[in-house]
Each structure stands twice: as C-alpha cells, then as structure tokens.
Amino acid sequence: MKRTFLLILSAIYAMFMAYLCFYYFSKGETHSYQVAFGGIFCGLIPLCLIFFTKIKFNLPIMISYFAFLFASQYLGSILDFYRLGWWDTFLHLLSGALLAFVAIALYERMTHPEARKQISYWLVFLFVLAFSVFGGVVWEIYEFSMDQFFEMTLQGGGNFDTMVDLLADTSGAIVIAAFAAFRTKKRFNMS
Known part of the structure; x- marks a missing residue:
C-alpha cells in the first residue's frame, strides 16, 4: 500500500511538472519551464529509489519531500514566493x-x-x-x-x-x- 501510494504521488508530481513545463514553454517563459523541467526529475527520484534500490524511506519523509518540492519549485520559483x-x-x-x-x-x-x-x-x-x-x-x-x-x-x-x-x-x-x-x-x- 505504501509503495503504491508513493508511486502514485511521484507520478502525479512528475506529470504536474511536465504539464507546467509544456505550458510555460509554449508561453515563452524560460525560467518557469526550466524549473518545471527540473521538477520532473525531482518527482521521479522516489520512483528510481523504489525500482532500482532497496532503500526505503518512511511515508512522512516522502510526503515531506514532495511538500518541500512543491513549496520550493512551484510556489517559490514559478509563483515567485522567493520575492x-x-x-x-x-x-x-x-x-x-x-x-x-x-x-x-x-x-x-x-x-x-x-x-x-x-x-x-x-x-x-x-x-x-x-x-x-x-x-x-x-x-x-x-x-x-x-x-x-x-x-x-x-x-x-x-x-x-x-x-x-x-x-x-x-x-x-x-x-x-x-x-x-x-x-x-x-x-x-x-x-
């Protein structure tokens, strides 16, 4: 169950960032699409850990990881909360x-x-x-x-x-x- 939840969470985040990447690329907003492009890879890291290693982190750490990515990449860089x-x-x-x-x-x-x-x-x-x-x-x-x-x-x-x-x-x-x-x-x- 936990593994399935992490797979779904990772896929959702990567797809969200992929959508933003295409959206901002089509608008010519270089900074935002580059951040979103990097976000795709950050979202896929847990998938790589699940499929290619035996490393397992507990659910609160993984949820915190995605919350941090969202706050940093989307809110911070794309929506400019860093201002x-x-x-x-x-x-x-x-x-x-x-x-x-x-x-x-x-x-x-x-x-x-x-x-x-x-x-x-x-x-x-x-x-x-x-x-x-x-x-x-x-x-x-x-x-x-x-x-x-x-x-x-x-x-x-x-x-x-x-x-x-x-x-x-x-x-x-x-x-x-x-x-x-x-x-x-x-x-x-x-x-």
Missing part, C-alpha cells in the same frame, strides 16, 4: 529539519537495535547534525556551480545569501538532532 524575503530562509530551515529526519531513518536502518544501546547519544546528535548540514553545503555548492557555469542567479545575495541559508539549514538540523539525541538518551536510560 518574499523570508521564504528562502524558511525553506532552508525546513530542509535542514527534513534532512535530519532522513539521517535518523538511515541511522535506524544501518544499525542493529542491540548495537544502538552502546552508541552514545552525542554520536547520534553529531551524525544527524553532520548529515543534515552536509546536505545544506552540497546544495550551496550546486547553487554556486549553476551561477558560475550557467550564469544563473541562484545565490541572489552572494555570500550573505549563502551564509543565511547555511545558518537556517543548521538551525533546523540542530533542533532535530537534539530531539534524536534526547530520544536516544531516554531509550538508553530505560534499558
């Missing part, structure tokens, strides 16, 4: 939290339940924080690269924009990493 000064920072805060939840899911899948009893809650905190912040850094490298090689303006505010984005990513990550550490410590004390 609101706080929208980009808000999404980076959310992405930091979302990546931290992905880190928790990976940690739980990659460690044996018995082994988790021996792992320090500080290590869990650092893993979740580092994973999430690294994701934010990779995104900023992507923005920088697109600006340099394709003369885009993803880093609208230059270094200031990059640093605010990284601070927002880190803030979202710290909250969830602290939650993960607290939960780990509580479980460890209960055993």
Whole structure:
C-alpha cells in the first residue's frame, strides 16, 4: 500500500511538472519551464529509489519531500514566493529539519537495535547534525556551480545569501538532532 501510494504521488508530481513545463514553454517563459523541467526529475527520484534500490524511506519523509518540492519549485520559483524575503530562509530551515529526519531513518536502518544501546547519544546528535548540514553545503555548492557555469542567479545575495541559508539549514538540523539525541538518551536510560 505504501509503495503504491508513493508511486502514485511521484507520478502525479512528475506529470504536474511536465504539464507546467509544456505550458510555460509554449508561453515563452524560460525560467518557469526550466524549473518545471527540473521538477520532473525531482518527482521521479522516489520512483528510481523504489525500482532500482532497496532503500526505503518512511511515508512522512516522502510526503515531506514532495511538500518541500512543491513549496520550493512551484510556489517559490514559478509563483515567485522567493520575492518574499523570508521564504528562502524558511525553506532552508525546513530542509535542514527534513534532512535530519532522513539521517535518523538511515541511522535506524544501518544499525542493529542491540548495537544502538552502546552508541552514545552525542554520536547520534553529531551524525544527524553532520548529515543534515552536509546536505545544506552540497546544495550551496550546486547553487554556486549553476551561477558560475550557467550564469544563473541562484545565490541572489552572494555570500550573505549563502551564509543565511547555511545558518537556517543548521538551525533546523540542530533542533532535530537534539530531539534524536534526547530520544536516544531516554531509550538508553530505560534499558
């Protein structure tokens, strides 16, 4: 059931972006159709994970992924919510939290339940924080690269924009990493 739901959600998002791509291409709106074209591929990532890997993420993470894509690509880039000064920072805060939840899911899948009893809650905190912040850094490298090689303006505010984005990513990550550490410590004390 969960797999079928993710397949349907992924297909719907990819088709929505494909529709927008053709619509904006026919209107000659280059920026919007390019964003929608990228959205097609982002929407297909879960399909690729389902068909070509054994990686499985829980449903709330996948729904959050699509909500984030919608907020970023459609609302932010196509409908120009990024003109609101706080929208980009808000999404980076959310992405930091979302990546931290992905880190928790990976940690739980990659460690044996018995082994988790021996792992320090500080290590869990650092893993979740580092994973999430690294994701934010990779995104900023992507923005920088697109600006340099394709003369885009993803880093609208230059270094200031990059640093605010990284601070927002880190803030979202710290909250969830602290939650993960607290939960780990509580479980460890209960055993």
